[in-house]
Amino acid sequence: MMDKLNFAIEYSNKIGAEFAEARAEDASRMQITLKDGEIKEITMDRLIGIGIKIIHKGAQAYSFTSKFDKDSIKQIVEQAFKAAKVAAGSVKVPLKPLEYEGKSGTYSYNVKTHFDKVEPEKKKELVIRFYNTAKDIAKNVVQITSSYGELFGRRYFLNSDGINYSLDIFLTGLNGRILSKVNGELIAHGESEGAFAGFEYWTDVISIEKFATEAATILNKKQKAKAAPAGKFRALVENRLAGVLAHESFGHLTEGDFVMSNLSPLANKLGEKLGSESATIIDEGTPKAGGFWLPIDDEGVRTTKTVLLDKGVLVGYLNSRETATMLDKKLTGNARAVSIRFPPIPRMKNTYFAPSDLKTEEKLELLKNGIYAVKTFGGQVEMDGNFMFKTAYAYKVENGEITDMYKEAILTGNILDFLKNIEGAFNDLKIYTSYFGGCGKGGQYPLPVGLGGPHLLLKEVHFGGEKT
């Protein structure tokens, strides 16, 4: 594959492009879906292609093809070069990748059991096992859906600076969702597991039965749960939800392109105190606590452990080489592309709230009275920092004890208020990633990322409530 990239770069130089970056990808997916107690669908997809990014006279253009012959490569190089020249006519501030000392290499990830070496039967078993366990425990079931997914492949990179690398990807995930009907009302619950790993994750790490039991048990409880109240409450936020908050409502605002274009409310705020002493947010390429493994980004920059918010003070942004030139001159390794169909843009790696010294076993006691918000079905934010997150479920806590369960609850507010309200972080950091889900930005979805945090204690959070 490197010879194709070499040809693309040489041809870019030949026709006069100032800077070029060539990427290639070969990625395979397999997905298995069970419904109605039966395997309904098995699909296999393969994504292959080669793409070229050209920066010429301060403008950037990208073009790709799924053909690897020389004529097709020439064609995309010419196309990108032409588009860059056109765009260059309207450039006010020229785009320039920050100079760097890149590191060429082969970034291999050692999995114990490659997906390729596992019989499809073994993979089918996973969704069946989820179903078999869940159906016996869950009550009033209308439908159970479980899906298995795997992705593996390799990315290749070469730029005009001569930096080249190849990088492995291995992702897997299992989603289980149970739908029930009680007194005419549909009530659903789903759980998800996943990792950057080979198939050994399902044989050595995860117990499908335990995972399915959890999903079914929570669903049964939700059938009796009340709607969450609306209003402001003291709150405890669980790890996964903390991660989504770190990613969605804060991480995006630190992405270099949003900062540089003043779209982010965090623009020009480096050094400012935005949150409490307990609010520390980090974005890292290869965290020890797990998550998505990303040693190098799609511009050939080694990823760093990037502290974004340090004890409440904004200290960093997430950069591509281009935004680093404009912003703080720090290369963080955050230029990422969802696939060969797109150029890299500033995206997150593994974004998490840093843990602290509060003991997780004392979390309910420390919350004392309030709402314990658990997991999430996702949420949405706006560039002004407003957010809305839906928790998977929540508990009412009175005098340090769980007294009631709430169905899905809604957290709303502005991230800058949220950060100020963090009273403490616990010592139980967890970072998650999965084949399923991912981050979306600029039409590039789903980009696999990692996210997480410890439990967080909040002085006050606004809950929207399902009904009042």
Place this chain on the structure above:
Amino acid sequence: MKYDKDFLQSLNDTIIKKALAKGVDSVESYISISEGINITTKGPFIEALNSNPTEFEIKVAIGKKVGIASVTSLEERQIEETIEKAIKIAKIIPEDKDFIKFAEPIRRASNDGIISDEILQLSSDDLVKMVIDATTESKKADSRIISSTGIANKSYNIFSVANSNGINEASEGAGYYIAVAVNAKADVGTSSGYEFLVSRKKVEDVTGLGEKAAERALEFISPEKLEGAVKYPLVFENLVFSDILSVMMGYTLSARHVMYKESYYTDKLGEMVANKNFTLIDDGQLPEGLSTTKIDREGVPRQKTIVIDKGKLVSFLTDSYSAYKMNLPLTGNSSGNAVSPTNFRIEGGNKGFQGLIESFDECVVIKTNLLGVGHSNSQTGDFSILATNPLLWQKGELKPLRPVTLAGNFYKILHNVLEVGNDYRLLSDGYLPSVAIEGITISS
């Protein structure tokens, strides 16, 4: 720019023969080629993206065992490998009792949507100019505008579907859009606004687009707080109502979801699911509609389907898998292995957006920016979404409010549609007017 339909259809023909020769009972093949140019401005930077994705997907059936595989390439070797993969899956997958057969050809006249040469000929230069003009205009509109980003995009797609039952069809379409998003300095923090235009008919003048985006952001720089939880009537502007409508109805009208009892409308065909003010149509043949094609993803002719007629649920949307299993008509809504709506239309009344607002003494008006629509529960209909730019209509005046949460059950509140406007706007989800509705809890 345009590709030849015959070329795709003849390639599909070869693929079908090849797969049948390998011993499968039936086969369906899909080929797609797209071309697009996307220009983005972010602050001072400008980026161009030329895309030319191709896709090949094959479904093979051995009895009731179906294998599906795809690849992003039309090269012979890749096609060959993908056929083999699908056959391999069909050999290991258990029988699917719900699979009857791939789509049979049906006689129903249908057409591609409008294809404009003017749009097909839009160049990178044209798109750069459009986006620069629009973003510059938004910044010039007011000194409080602190940022403006824009996107201009043109795309073309052609696809062909063939199967061993005798279907071999092709369809093509092209369109473009331009969007501007701005941030304005507000009393506290910033406020945001956006505006866009989308068309497959002709290249429109972008003048006024940037100003409109700025106007939307500036309207909210001094918001007031709405006290407590209230149930005012709500007026949703066309482009906002479409968001929640497509998320909810796209799910619940799918016969695949009905088949597995995952839809709120399971067992409700023929029942009143909305009040008489509400008639919903899925129009896959609206000439200017962005989702209009001659055929759906499995070669079935698109059509106009009335789904809710004056409140009564009269049809689901189907693909061959669900239609044959449930004995329903083929509505031409296959999107591959799922059922998707095309262009939604709601039958309108006789007032514009302002008219709808003025018909109330007091109401809350939602113009743009709903957060969390995509995370609403489309199975149950429960939603709780954050409207970041709401307005309160009171004493003949519109006042901006701080963000409010809107909560309720979408399927139930369709019984509370007060009035539908006539201010139709072309959107990615259809051709839709503004809607006045009550029964939604609004809390701050």
